[in-house]
Every structure is written in structure tokens, then in C-alpha cells.
Amino acid sequence: METPVNAPFKEKVRLEAAKLREMNFKSKLEYIWEYYKIHIVFIIIALFIIFSLLNTWVFNPAPDTALFISWNRGYVPDEQIDRLKDYLEERLVEEDVREEVVVSPFFFTGDDPVSIMADIQRTTAMLAAGMIDLFITDQALLEEYSIVGYVQPLDQILTAIQSKNPEAYSRIEENIVTALFETGEDITESKTAGIKISGSPLFSKLGIFRQELYISMSITAERIENIIDALILFFE
Helix, strand or coil, X not given: CCCCCCCCHHHHHHHHHHHHHCCCHHHHHHHHHHHHHHHHHHHHHHHHHHHHHHHHHHHCCCCEEEEXXXXXXXXXXXXXXXXXXXXXXXXXXXXXXXXXXXEEECCCXXXXXXXXXXXXXXXXXXXXXXXXXXXXXXXXXXXXXXXXXXXXXXXXXXXXXHHHCHHHHHHHXXXXXXXXXXXXXXXXXXXXXXXXXXXXXXXXXXXXXXXXXXXXXXXXXXXXXHHHHHHHHHHC
């Protein structure tokens, strides 16, 4: 007997239960699937989304970022990137803390306008979100980043490094480079913009050999203590 479409809800439930009682197990499964498959599919999808969100937010949340390095020039193999990430993470993150070091390689080719625009948009968005702590670039890109305001002068960071680790500072001092920063309308001033890290003790230890790479601090960097410690690790 078909359940009347306009029957009250309680009556529908009673009639459906009566129908199911008359069926064997296989018939019940076929009946439920035939008439309720759309509901079942939606319930499965909803449960999947709920459990995925719970896994992400509650049971297995992503680790916080201890340091984010945007590697924007000079291709290096993934295994070298991983060695750098692991080395910094082991020394900057305590074992019982859910944090990670991110070294994000981002390479684009030559003078392709589409790639250049994608690089600008990506970098601007990440800076606005406060994601990037340090950049690794060549000198030409470092100069561009300083003039457009992507990076900030290193004077205070270098003072802190000199106080914390004079030996590392003495090596860093030999590799400091300057660039022009806008200090007012149509006014630029040369300031400490970056540190040459190609050939640094850390790169030599990890087997990373690239020509003329420089490290600089993003304009929105907030993890200052980790930045100081990371720069010291490059030159210990």
C-alpha cells in the first residue's frame, strides 16, 4: 500500500514502519535504497564534511607556523629545500610544540608577463595576510622588493643579533647589502636590506650551492625572535 502524499507525518511513519515489518531483510534494504537514496547520499556527504572539519579543527589540527621563508629565486632540488626546512625546524621548534618551519619555493620563468603578475599577486596577498617572515632572492629582486615596500630594513634585527651572538654577527656583517627604500614622496634612502647567504656556513653544511642569494625580512614579519635565531643559524 502506497503511503498517501498528504498524510500527517506521524501517519506516514506508522505506515512506513508497517510496510517494513512485512518485508525480509533484503527487501527492506532495496526499499530503503529505492525511496531514500537521495537522503542517504546527502547524509553521507554531510557526515564526511563534518568529520573532515572535526579532524582539521579538533582531532588533527595543522601545526602553527614558526617561520615562513619564501624562496623566490634560484631553483634548488626539493631534497635541499627539505634539508633546510628540517634543520631550521629542529632548532627553532621545541619537541612538544605543534609548529613547523615552512620553506616555500616559488619560481617563475623569465619575462613572461602572466608569471610576473601571478608572482606579484601571490606575494602581495601573502604579505597582507602576514604569512611571510623571510625572502630568499637574488640581488636584483631584493632591490625591487625594497623599493616597492615588500621588505624592511634590518638594522634592529642586526643589533639584536650582535647582542645575542657576536660571532655570528661578525660573519653576517661581511655579507650585508644595502638597497634603496622610499622614505617619503620621491625620496629614497639607502638602508640595510639583506644578507648574502650563498656560501654561508649553513648552506655549505647542507650542500646548497647557489650563486648570489640574499635573505631579507618581509614588511609584515611578526615572528621576530625566530627570525633572529634563524639568521644566526645561517652563520653559526
